[in-house]
Amino acid sequence: MLYLLEPLHPTVHTQRGATATLPCVLRALPHNYRVKWSKVEPANYRENIIIITNGLYHKNYGPLSPRVRLRHSHRYDASLTISDVALEDEGRYRCQLVNGLEDESISLTLHLEGEVGLHPRGVRREGNPRLEWSNGRYKFNYHEAKRACEQQDSRLATYQQLYKAWTEGLDWCNAGWILDGTVHYPIIHSREPCGGRLLLPGVRTYGARDKQKDRFDAFCFTSALQVSPSPAAHPDWLFLGRVLTCAVPSPSPGRVYFIRGHLNFKEAGQACRNHGAAIAKVGQLYSAWKFSQLDRCDGGWLEDGSVRYPITTPRERCGGLPDPGVRSFGFPSKEMRTYGTYCFVGK
Template identity: 30%
Template sequence: MTTLLLLCISLPIILATTALEEPDAIHVSIPVESPLRPLLGSKVQVPCYFHQNTVDDPGAPTSAPLAHRIKWTYITKEKTAQILVATKGKISVATEYLDRVTLVSYPQVPSDATIEITELSSKDSGTYRCEVTMGIEGSSDNVDIQVQGIVFHYRAISTRYTLTFDRAKEACVMNGATIATPAQLQAAYDDGYHQCDAGWLSDQTVRYPIHEPREPCFGDKHNFPGVRTYGIRDVNETYDVYCFAEKMSGRVFYSMSIDKFSFYEAKDQCVKLGARLATTGELYLAWKDGMDVCNAGWLADRSVRYPINIPRPQCGGGLVGVRTVYLYPNQTGYPYPDSRYDAICFQDNILTPQRVTMKVLCLGGPHPYLTSKPLWGGFISLSIQIFGSTVYDEILPLTLKSINSLHYNAASLYVGAVHSMTLLHKNTYEDQALLEEGVVFHYRPITGRYTLTFLEAQQACQSIGAIIASPQQLFAAFERGLHQCDAGWLRDQTVRYPIVSPRENCAGNLPNLPGVRSYGQRPASERYDVYCYVGSLEGEVFFTTDYDSFAYDEAVEHCQKLNSTLATPGQLYAAWKRGLDKCRPGWLKDRSVRYPITTPKSYCGGGQAGVHTIYTFPNQTGFPDEHSRYDAYCFKGAFSSPVASIIAALLQQPVNKQSAAQPPVSFDWGPC
């Protein structure tokens, strides 16, 4: 009796255990890492494979190869929608997905249920289920898809329809994006995007998306909704642009104050928080992720915008989207930089070095004054600390050569540290951030017009305390009014020049239109002038004179007596941007003679603001003879000793490293 009772109890357990150990009759697998992140307007293939676990029984019936039923389903919190069903070699696609969805290999490969979805829009983000059944047996697998990116309309700071095709592409890059493709604009339209402004796309066409047709926005579709097109246009025509921002590697956040911030105060505020001003593209991505703030804030391109996800009348007229504050009622112009708004900042997910600390100690010897003598006596000790760790420590004789060596060692060590910690910023952001602090200027050496190869152009900028400018910096300088009818090298080995007021000899590739002319990328051996860039001034440029003025060598000695150096053109341009205004020509370090004008006067530089140059010849070439008599512009670093001034001046000379910018530097001085 006991044995029978144990058998009755054990048998169900044995049968259940056996059933658990048996594999599913059908096994379905989506062998990809979830989520998939395809781009807006692109396509995605989702692999799905299945096989049937058959029992090794000669008497068991076999199934036909196409007997299985395949079903793909789209699942969100709001709904579950059937995409397609396939069985016996026939595929039925839901109306919503017609012409967008296919099974890649079915029915040629009956066990392959891989699906391809084209023309992806944000509405396609969600969970996708691949389910295979036969009779009462079935199995499924899921994958998440997150469609990435957002299309946005962009208008330059000046006014409506001012961008040529090349300038449109550059404008998107400067705002953390790329020019959108027609497929991306169509996908944005499918998501509900509406904008009655014609803009460039990547295929050189001009289009705009309209959901609610009205008279000024009919285009080629009259009363029908859709994306309007002007077709392929000449690259020199001017329109706005549609940009595409893909993804962020950090976070966008607001910084607020009772008194708000001017544009430059907003920049400083973000830096204090270990961040920078966000780009327009980054704000659009943050808005797409749900950011909703009813306060306007400064962005890196000097625009003022705010993201609205929850519509309310007092915020953007009850409309959702990234709203823009324009200067004029016709939706053009950005607010003046001294206007006061909040700051919209961006912070990378990676750690960014904020400062390199250098400790300098003079060991013995007299006070070293600026001189051309090779040895001053005494020694100098320099240690470089990055994030609290010493990465460089050396004691050298106090000579100009040794200090110059310390400068380049310091810079290269910094670059190496940045590489090892993968702390590189994108070049586009660096260009934008640098331009706000500095100035782009045309440079012609003493040798004459169009005498610099590409390598010599880079060296020329470095020799005058600057670096060769990027195309983005030159374009932004043009937007701020830079006009120069002289072709010059840029950092990407192209040759360009900015024309605000076109005339016959300066038409270039943009006849009768303002813009940055381009010769395209040129062989490095060709000869032109160069456009240089100089950042913020770490010190002071000051004017000095004497009863009889100075010859060049006398100007050098006079600045040395004042514990300073003769200023470089780069330093004078930086001082001019800071507000230096002097109607007196003076010697500079490269033996040129120049003077800075910020307030135009008819008797100084022909009523034009800028740094004006004294040339020897009427064709604007040649520097004055070194025995000519002029005043002088001197530079004194913002440090407390002669040695500090020397090293500070040397450290300002930019190092030609494409991968990292010169770090901010602070000094801790010993007794010198």
Template identity: 45%
Template sequence: MLQVPLNSLQTKAKDFVGNKRKAGLKIRCFFSATGEDDTGAVIVQTAPGKVVTHRGGTITLPCRYHHEPEDVDPNHIRIKWTKVSDAFQFEDVFVELGRQQKAFGSYRGRVSLERAGPGDASVIIHNITLQDYGRYECEVTNDMEDDTGFVNLDLEGVVFPYYPPSGRYKLNYHQAEEVCRQQDAILASHAQLHKAWLEGLDWCNAGWLEDGSVQYPISQPRVQCGRKDSPPGVRNYGYRHKDDECYDAFCFTSNLNGRVYFLKRFKKVNYLEAVKACQRDDAVIAKVGQLYAAWKIQLLDRCEAGWVEDGSIRYPIVNPRTRCGGPEPGVRNLGFPDKKFRLYGVYCFQSRKANLAL
């Protein structure tokens, strides 16, 4: 095997970046610094692994830098944070040059530098959203020298399979994105689905993931789910045509800014009556993602079927027991009955703000 010295690669990389900058092109370097050299470079160091939080939380994405030599005017240092998607698309998050700062898009008002001391480029993100999940690039630039590091932001939460009232395999990629959003969720990533599989998720219908691939998790191999003699795992159909092909969706949601509860009533109601009943209780009918979050994170356990926002009938079981839908914990789904004539209970969601006002 041909071996090339690391310092030779670093020199060639710096020459390549410098030449491209002279040509007026923007270059992104997808390697992290592992040591120092004597070329006057900026050295960036980020935390290995990932940082974990939940929706609504505050998190610091760690990033530090230093120079060789160290006597550099701080006003000449540019710090830039960018979110990087799996398709290597870039979303600007925050930039600082000297005393000038700017946050971009949905990060406005939520992002600031930590400033724990010289060489600290760590950024703090407040009021974390589902869309904040992903990979971030920390780039530090001093005149013609720069370096980058990466931080992975993970969220605590739950993955759940979803199909609409029209039935299974009815969603193209864009429709899958939308139905997850409508149910207080986002399309899950492969890493999130794989983690859910490790925790026992078993689902025999293929669904879209956020990167445009179609996959499904199998914990108990069987004939109708890709051969009985195949090993357990996450089955992968690969990247599919986002406009023309239709599957289900795997959605991901996280912490709730409020609570889901089963509304106690003397009689069962149809869908429209269920919506009005939650409104009279200073709440709204719960979305599917909210019910899953309440089950997974708040450990909601209720052996009573009730309406949720999409017109389906569901109930959450943490402690499986007789007559409560089988031996495994989960959110039971009884399908989409007639909204006008079928009668059930209802699950409501009350935001924390509304709850404090009571």
């Protein structure tokens, strides 16, 4: 290329709430040039324009507009800076030099560290590698699956996120939607109920399906919560006090904590609100377990009406399963007064 430098690292790793910069540097400034940044959306394969500049002036476009700017550390620098990175910001970006017939472009990927899970009613039973379901399975068309993930502080996973989760041990027999509208299920241990023993392990696919008519489950992705040191400890609260990123912190950090008690679902929500918080969502609890090593043996209500508890160090009296994870008691009657609640305060 004549004008654009190839990026040294085409993938930029970050976490939710951080500030990330995608590098784009010119080696020379042609006459009457423009630089256009765009994002490729896997759900519709379109490129959405983010910002256009001619070196002197710039204009922002689309939903990213309030959170993006040009770094412009020198006259050849057209790098894009995204503040308060959100789940939907992950993906492929393009920096294009528009210069008559000599257009050039580079592609970069913004990658969020996170966790993939099947939404949201799976309960892993001891000694059983498949999921048992309390309210049935294959309930969502594509649009319902997308909303279901968003309601639990997550979003539909990309294929790359699902594949990475499979390499790290994700093994589900249930097929689920991902962001590009295709349907897959990841298998580590081949077995009869999941396609048979003769098929090799892998991320198996049903391909693209009808987004309105076909119904499957949903693979959701959530990224780390930004957390801050807790105030003076309350005896019934478990705070997560570890800062999860070296980037510029969010001005409104979040944390998850537990309130003990024998609460029904309505009382659990009120208990959180009494402390200026909200009852935690499934994705928020998974983030706290995955990235802050939240470990607690107590079942607590969550926003979707389920009761779960996060285990980092497996032990006999906390479910007895050999692997870490977020355990589930399923969806008990909301009138039952047996559990405490997990609360989330922050963004």
